[in-house]
Every structure is written in C-alpha cells, then in structure tokens.
Amino acid sequence: xxxxxxxxxxxxxxxxxxxxxxxxxxxxxxxxxxxxxxxxxxxxxxxxxxxxxxxxxxxxxxxxxxxxxxxxxxxxxxxxxxxxxxxxxxxxxxxxxxxxxxxxxxxxxxxxxxxxxxxxxxxxxxxxxxxxxxxxxxxxxxxxxxxxxxxxxxxxxxxxxxxxxxxxxxxxxxxxxxxxxxxxxxxxxxxxxxxxxxxxxxxxxxxxxxxxxxxxxxxxxxxxxxxxxxxxxxxxxxxxxxxxxxxxxxxxxxxxxxxxxxxxxxxxxxxxxxxxxxxxxxxxxxxxxxxxxxxxxxxxxxxxxxxxxxxxxxxxxxxxxxxxxxxxxxxxxxxxxxxxxxxxxxxxxxxxxxxxxxxxxxxxxxxxxxxxxxxxxxxxxxxxxxxxxxxxxxxxxxxxxxxxxxxxxxxxxxxxxxxxxxxxx
Ligand code: GLC
Numbered sequence: 001x002x003x004x005x006x007x008x009x010x011x012x013x014x015x016x017x018x019x020x021x022x023x024x025x026x027x028x029x030x031x032x033x034x035x036x037x038x039x040x041x042x043x044x045x046x047x048x049x050x051x052x053x054x055x056x057x058x059x060x061x062x063x064x065x066x067x068x069x070x071x072x073x074x075x076x077x078x079x080x081x082x083x084x085x086x087x088x089x090x091x092x093x094x095x096x097x098x099x100x101x102x103x104x105x106x107x108x109x110x111x112x113x114x115x116x117x118x119x120x121x122x123x124x125x126x127x128x129x130x131x132x133x134x135x136x137x138x139x140x141x142x143x144x145x146x147x148x149x150x151x152x153x154x155x156x157x158x159x160x161x162x163x164x165x166x167x168x169x170x171x172x173x174x175x176x177x178x179x180x181x182x183x184x185x186x187x188x189x190x191x192x193x194x195x196x197x198x199x200x201x202x203x204x205x206x207x208x209x210x211x212x213x214x215x216x217x218x219x220x221x222x223x224x225x226x227x228x229x230x231x232x233x234x235x236x237x238x239x240x241x242x243x244x245x246x247x248x249x250x251x252x253x254x255x256x257x258x259x260x261x262x263x264x265x266x267x268x269x270x271x272x273x274x275x276x277x278x279x280x281x282x283x284x285x286x287x288x289x290x291x292x293x294x295x296x297x298x299x300x301x302x303x304x305x306x307x308x309x310x311x312x313x314x315x316x317x318x319x320x321x322x323x324x325x326x327x328x329x330x331x332x333x334x335x336x337x338x339x340x341x342x343x344x345x346x347x348x349x350x351x352x353x354x355x356x357x358x359x360x361x362x363x364x365x366x367x368x369x370x371x372x373x374x375x376x377x378x379x380x381x382x383x384x385x386x387x388x389x390x391x392x393x394x395x396x397x398x399x400x401x402x403x404x405x406x407x408x409x410x411x412x413x414x415x416x417x418x419x420x421x422x423x424x425x
Contacts, residue, residue: 003108004416007409010388011042014406019071023390023402026186028076030098032057032069033156034407036107037354041410043111044417050111051122054104055147058129060093062216065136067104069153080182081202086123087209097205097213098154101231102137103358105238109245123245131255134242137235138262140215143286146227146233146269150218151204155228159193160333160347161340162292166226169285170201173206176305179412191401192347200224229273229281233301234267239342240306270307279315281308294338295319297331297355304362309396313366320371327376331356343393348392350400353379353411376415383412398410 014020019030020038027034035057043050060071072083072094083094093315108126131424137147149155152163176199181337184192193201204224211217219225243259275282275291280299300316302308308316326336333347333355334340356379363372382389382397383387388408389399 003076003412005107006386007041007413008045010404010409011413013404013405016050016073019073020053020406022407023405026183026390026402028079029073030057030060030071032067032071033354036103036408037407037415039111040107041407044385044413047111048158054108054111054126057104058126060091060095061133062091062095063128064090064140065132065214066091066099066140067100067133068100069100069156070096078182078186080179081117081205085179085202085215091215096153097208097218098149098151099133099137099141100154101156101234102133102238103234105134105242105245106234108189109241112245115248120249121257124249127242127245127249127323130242131246132258134239134262135258136215136237137231138265141219143219145265146272147232147266147287148219148225148286149228149231150208150222150224151210152224153201153203155230157228157230157296157298157333157347159197159345160283161338161341162206162228162296163224163226163292164340165290166224167197167200167284167289168230168287170200170203170223172196176203176206185402193346196238219313225286227269227273227284227286228298229283229296229301230298232266232269232273232306233281233298233307235249235306236263236270236305236307237301237362239263239266264306268308270302270305270312272307274312278319279312280319281312281316294335295323296335297333297352297359301360301362302333303366303368306359306362306366315372318366319344322391324374327394329382329392329394329397330375331359331378334393336394343395344398344400346391349394351379351382351394353383353405353408354390357411357414380412380415383408388412 021028022031023036030397036051037048040052061067075083086096089095089097112123152158208218239262246255271282280295325329329351332349334349360372360375382392385397386399388405390402390405391400
C-alpha cells in the first residue's frame with residue numbers, strides 16, 4: 001500500500017465522528033493544535049471533513065475566548081489527567097484549563113485561500129471565535145506586556161528542558177492529590193517525562209482548579225510563568241493571518257486596529273525572547289528574566305512569523321547549520337550540544353512533524369530554500385523509514401512514543417499535495 005493511502009487510513013482510523021484523536025490509547029480525545037494540523041492534511045482529499053475538524057474544535061471554546069488544549073467529550077479511564085482531575089471548567093464541554101499554540105487562524109486562512117463565496121462564508125463563520133481566542137491570549141494570558149504561558153502543556157512542548165527554569169522555581173504542592181499516571185502504561189516510560197516533572201505539572205493543575213480556572217489569576221498568581229517562542233511565533237503569524245482575513249471580510253476599523261496593536265506588541269516580544277549569548281530565540285522565565293540555554297525546534301520559527309532582525313536571522317541560520325552537522329534527521333527538539341539532550345525522550349531531542357512543517361514553511365517563504373528543503377526531506381525520510389510516528393529519533397530516524405499518529409499523516413499528505421511551498425523544489 002502506498003504511504004499516501006496509509007496516511008489517509010491513519011486519519012480515518014483516528015476519526016471519532018467530526019473530530020480526530022491524535023492516536024488510539026495514548027491520546028483518546030480532541031487536541032487543539034493537533035486538530036489544526038489534521039485539518040490541513042484532510043483538506044487534501046475532503047474539504048468538508050477538514051472544515052468539521054475546525055468547527056468541532058471551536059465547540060469547546062470557553063466564554064472568555066480561550067480554546068482549551070484538550071476537549072473531553074467522554075471520560076476515558078485509559079487517560080490521565082482526564083476531566084475529573086481538571087475539575088469544573090467553565091466551557092460548554094469538559095476540558096483542560098490551559099490552551100495550546102494558536103495555529104488555527106493560519107490554517108483557516110490557508111484552507112479558505114481562494115476567494116470563492118463558500119470560502120468567504122467559512123471565514124466569516126469562524127472569524128469572531130478565533131478573534132476572541134487571540135484577544136484572550138493578549139489579555140488574560142499576558143504578563144508585563146508579554147504573552148505568557150502558565151503550564152508546559154500549554155506550549156505543546158511538554159517536557160522540553162526549556163521549562164526546567166520555571167519548574168525548578170516551583171515546589172510540588174504538599175497536598176498534591178494522589179494519582180496514577182497512564183501515559184507510561186501505553187509507551188516505553190523512558191520516552192516520557194520524569195515523575196518529578198509530572199508532580200509539578202499536576203501541582204499547576206491543582207492550583208488552577210483551586211481558583212476555579214480564573215485565567216487572569218492563573219497568569220498572575222500561578223506557580224509557573226514563562227514566555228514561549230513557540231506560542232509567541234505561532235501567535236504572531238496567526239495575528240498576521242487574522243488581520244488579512246479581517247480585511248478580506250471587511251471588518252470594522254476597531255477590529256483591524258486591535259489586531260494591528262497585537263502585531264506591534266508581538267514584534268516587540270520577539271526581542272524579549274532573543275538570547276544574545278546563544279544567538280537564538282529561547283524561552284524565558286518572566287519573573288526572573290532568565291533565558292533557557294538551548295536551541296529548540298521552535299527557535300527558528302522567526303521565519304514562519306516573519307520577524308527578527310537580519311542579524312538575528314543570520315545567527316539562527318548558523319545555529320541550524322551547526323545542528324545539521326550533529327544529527328542525521330533535522331530538526332531535533334533540543335540542542336544536541338546542550339545539557340539534557342536525549343534523542344528518544346519526547347521534547348528533549350526527537351524530531352516533531354508539525355515543527356518541521358512550520359519551520360520549513362517559514363524558511364521557504366523567507367528565501368532559505370535549501371534549509372527548508374532539508375528540514376522537509378529529513379522528516380519525509382524518517383517517515384519512509386519508520387512510519388507515521390508521533391516523533392522521531394534525530395540520530396537514527398526511528399519512531400518514538402505513539403504510532404499511527406494523525407498529525408504526522410496530515411503533514412505528510414499536505415506536503416505530498418502541495419507544490420506551492422514557495423522556494424522549495
Ligand atoms: C503531547 C504533545 C502535544 C500534543 C499532544 C497530542 O502532549 O506534547 O504537543 O498536542 O501530545 O498529540
């Protein structure tokens with residue numbers, strides 16, 4: 001069977017009727033940014049079903065505009081922490097109490113690119129909801145003028161060593177309710193976050209529940225407060241895409257002005273995340289100002305967001321070139337020259353499909369065709385060698401963590417379909 005067909009079958013197998021789970025067993029619910037990437041892949045063969053992926057995600061939006069990282073339409077005992085651990089969340093469907101990188105506006109813009117009446121109607125159908133989500137990031141999730149994150153899970157890069165700076169400043173709640181992890185029952189525990197990290201993740205959840213998920217208080221008073229280049233660059237690009245859609249829809253000047261203000265704020269935050277010692281954009285603890293010490297697989301998303309000075313971009317490229325000399329498969333999630341690099345442990349080293357997708361797209365758009373092609377081709381080689389895994393060992397191309405993974409299939413389909421990736425042969 002062709003890989004193309006296997007990819008389509010993988011998405012069909014993970015389809016739960018209007019929404020798609022990342023993979024059976026390990027992740028039995030709808031995840032936020034997964035669904036956005038999944039929609040891109042499904043759109044290559046079934047636009048109506050792709051659109052349903054987006055509208056079903058929006059069904060979980062909270063009254064304050066937040067779109068949660070996971071929507072719990074059921075309570076699956078094989079997953080922890082499920083709905084009961086998150087407590088009473090205010091959305092229309094039980095959910096987590098944190099968000100995820102807001103890639104949705106960019107995907108919607110891409111899916112509705114041509115100016116047909118149907119595309120205009122689709123954009124109009126979701127615009128206000130996505131606008132409300134971005135407004136939430138720019139208010140409830142902003143601290144000291146910087147879009148922040150309150151939980152490593154919100155960044156989508158759960159146990160990346162960048163978060164240790166924030167986690168090291170926290171203590172595990174002395175009254176942390178006992179629990180039984182399920183993630184390490186489905187896959188090799190050596191791929192997964194450590195026990196101490198898990199206790200801290202749950203300490204933040206317990207805090208959020210204790211303040212009834214008041215998001216302003218969670219940002220101001222929560223145990224963890226960092227700035228994440230992934231959320232930052234994804235949001236900045238998404239704000240730019242949202243502005244383009246607002247203009248196409250003829251939205252009032254006040255809406256355009258709000259979005260323009262967010263973009264100005266975002267451009268300033270790019271500098272805030274610039275770690276000059278490393279020549280890279282890295283995470284930063286907002287309370288102490290401390291930078292993390294490694295190049296991650298979101299460090300080069302300045303191209304995707306079309307931000308950063310020429311000098312910053314030059315130094316990012318030279319870091320990419322250095323790292324390319326250390327691994328067989330780009331782009332590792334953590335710097336192979338930094339402490340805590342582990343080729344198989346989740347966000348401490350493995351290559352992640354959706355990150356290669358965004359990085360490669362950004363590089364191609366900004367005239368870095370060669371690097372863009374390498375980052376795309378390396379992921380394709382890993383998929384051809386091992387299949388549609390959640391992530392891949394950057395030294396060997398072996399698959400890690402979950403198999404039959406939806407966003408990996410979706411990225412593959414999108415690349416196969418697309419000849420438009422500017423600058424990539
Ligand atoms: C893991 C990843 C996160 C993803 C989720 C479902 O938690 O770190 O980015 O959304 O799995 O695939």
